[in-house]
Amino acid sequence: MPNDLAHRIIRKTVEQMPRAFYSETRVVGSENVSKDGPCIVAATHHNMILDPAILSWTMPHRRILHYWSKATLFKNPIVGKILLDTYNIPVDRKSKDRQKLLGGTIKALYQGAPVALFPEGTSYTEPRIMQVKDGAAWAALEYTKQSRESGKGDPVTIVPVAIVYTNKAKYRSQCIVEFCKPIHMDEFIEQYTSGGEREARAAAKRLTARIERRLIDSTVNAPDWDTLYTARMARDLLWADERSVPLEEFVAITQTLIDLFSTAGVTPTFNSIKRKLLAYYSLLEESHLSNSALSTLPLPDTLDPRRTVTVPSRLRTLAVLIGQTLAVAARLPFFALPLIIHLPAYYVARRGGKMVEHEEETQAQNQVVFGLMLTFLIYSILAIIVWASLSYTALGALVGLGLIYGIAWYHNSLIDDTLDSARRLLATWRVLVGVWAPKDWDLSLTSLAQYTIPKVPAESPWVDRNRLRARTPPGTPRLSSPDSGSDTPTPDTAPKRLRKKGQKRLPSRRLIRHVLRARAEAAKALAGLFAQLEGTPNLRVRASRHLAMKYGGTVDEFEEENKFLSPESTVSGTKGPGYPVEDAELEAFIHEELEEPRGWRSAREVASFLRKRGAKIASLKEDVSGGWAAALSSENETEGAATGGEESDAVSEDVVWVPSGGDN
Structure with a gap:
């Protein structure tokens, strides 16, 4: 199978994942990605398989991304063939040989291809970005070094990409993808090529810190x-x-x-x-409630917190429930057919999410994979039934395909409003049960x-x-x-x-x-x-x-990073001039000196x-x-x-x- 065809089939399939799960995906900063030329796309990774699916779908100019993949995955000849045909690059992350580790990446960059990787190294759920590893920095600097020595290849840039979810595990929530301003190698390559291993490590750490800073500026980060x-x-x-x-x-x-x-x-x-x-x-x-659902319920005036009441009016809350039920019932005839068709997929997707309820970063993946697999099966059966009813003619095949396309479009156009109504009804029911229940409960x-x-x-x-x-x-x-x-x-x-x-x-x-x-x-x-x-x-x-800088605030004074990170610097507490010998010491020093100053804004x-x-x-x-x-x-x-x-x-x-x- 030709490379482009294999890639297009798989990309077209995985594009359905974010489309099916999220109600909207907003792309910001497309102008920061060039139409051609080598680049390294370094994206955040907090939602398992949904992250590469969204990244491939939203990549500006529909450029084909070459993803880093574990070298062990290529040992199986069938899997390896599929991965290679879809532009995956085998990476042996345990190798200490830099040429072996980055050989496939540098080859792709020489061809002017965009390489995609997730520098955090794994998908996780934390209140902030926890780690950014050095792989992207080493690849970009090593390619730049070899390119300048050989006089071949175009300059490479690193484009940090922030993938942010309003609620990554919630069905029909939203997603924002921001392509940040590219990072050029000019201010790092001189130190990287100055001849010493310590200087090369320091340059890579500086570049990694720059990537981390861009990602933090474009994502949501809390101290706890x-x-x-x-x-x-x-x-x-x-x-x-x-x-x-x-x-x-x-x-x-x-x-x-x-x-x-x-x-x-x-x-x-x-x-x-x-x-x-x-x-x-x-x-x-x-x-199991949300403030959004509660805020839409027209509860009676007797529920004003400034008035002393023992319990709300039961008859009034019952009236609210009846009103919400009628509102959902009014929509039901219009949504009945897609609901019946997709109900098995909804159930299986929900069960898939429950399987990993303790792993938020995996819930959406399971829901999407399980739900889409069953949906494709249902659509296929419907298409075959229509095709068979029309004597397996070419017209019958077109009618069958057109029918499932229409059902999918109709379902997606109604699902958001219908789901919101169902959530309001569920919230009303739970409030009613809680209000009517004996106080002893x-x-x-x-x-x-x-x-x-x-x-x-x-x-x-x-x-x-x-x-x-x-x-x-x-x-x-x-x-x-x-x-x-x-x-x-x-x-x-x-x-x-x-x-x-x-x-x-x-x-x-x-x-x-x-x-x-x-x-x-x-x-x-x-x-x-x-x-x-x-x-x-x-x-x-x-x-x-x-x-603070964008909205007219102030920033505490701090010293410029290059003052501390030039090759001539002397590191306090280390053996002589230059950089710390040990990687751990070096990384601690780099991040200590690069730590952002505090900003302030007017209340x-x-x-x-x-x-x-x-x-x-x-x-x-x-x-x-x-x-x-x-x-x-x-x-x-x-x-x-x-x-x-x-x-x-x-x-x-x-x-x-x-x-x-x-x-x-």
Whole structure:
């Protein structure tokens, strides 16, 4: 099979993966990729097989990417033939022979081909970019060296690519692919070719640090899970419709909120605000609900958190359920046929995701692979049935193909609105069951405490954490002690709940009243935060360096990297002039000197930035909860939570956050 044909068949197949799973894929920075000439595409890798599928699909000018693949995969003659025909390059990552390791890559670059690799080395789920390895830097520098010595080949550039997902494991979420500005070799090659191995290593480390910095600037990075979850919850409250967040600025918006919640002690009630947002986030996750679904439900006025109520009106919540059911039923006749056809695929895809529930980076892959395989099988059977009914004629084949194309198009055009309606109906049903259920079914406040702590994924065994223990990743806010107000990195000592395989969730009916109260408190706390930010002149908040520079902030003074990294430099604490002898020492030194300085933005500018991009920042004078109640298990508890004053804070601090097993 000719190379181009094999590649086009496989690429056309894998392109269906992101199209089927994500509702939209936004491409930014296509102009940074040239139409021809050698380049190395270094992309983030947080979503298994979906990452290369999206990268191949969105590659500007439809250029054919040559991917790095493990050399062991080529040992099987059939698999090896397929991989070679689809432009994969065998790479023996255990080899210490640089020529052997990079031979296939350099050959492809001489031919003017784009080479794609994932410098993080593995797919993982973490709150930030954890590692960027040196492979792309070594390949680019070695090719440039050989090209200059031989006088052949065009100059190569490295194009960092950030693949960001609004929620990578959620069906019909969205994706952003940003092709960053290319990195040229001119400022690195002189040091690389200066003759010494230490200088070559230092040049490669410098180039890797530059790649890492570009990737961090274009992705979402938080110092810890709590800060990331807090920022997500704040974003969901500010943009009640999750699809209303402008995709082209999704990263900047989310990173701005992360930076804000990384500013320890920015307001007197900062810790309390963060805890309330985390509690609401955790309870939503535990109850299978989303703020987007809850915010669309027209609940009665008696659920206003400023009024004292014991339970919402059962008849009114029943009326809401009936209304939502009718809304879904009205759509059902139009969606019935594609629903029946695709229902087996939905079920199998869901089961595939459940198989790896503890591995977020694998969930979307399983759902897509399992779902698409069954969908293709169903489509094939339908096409054959139509073809057979028309006596296996050429016209019958065309009609069969046209039918399945029409069904696929019709399904995709209706799925998003139908899915949103179904989620609202499910949320209404769960609220109704929780409201109507006996109060004895409610989870006690003592037992509730553990469910107000968000679950975090288990640490990936493939991530090297030794480097992270010694430094904070460039461009990410440092983890600070919540009480000290200091920017000194400190260990994350907050309690954690790990996601465990096969762990059963708590029935949502036992959490609904707590979810409603947590939503009211979180909305009120967020409104209070912005009131303090906008009402305090000259208040500054932490900012990633690139955001501070872009939006009129300030950056702490720092020394230029080349001052420390020129071949003539003397490294303090090492044996004589030059660079450290050991790779570990060298890497630690490079990253220490390249660490991003702290940036700062005006608190008022941050609030204005968010407002201009559609954030609905409520004031405390408004019904910031959107009409939802703080409905608890007893009249006394409700009264405290509903008043909206000092007593409400006391409930949140002394009851909701009591350690598991303590007194309430």
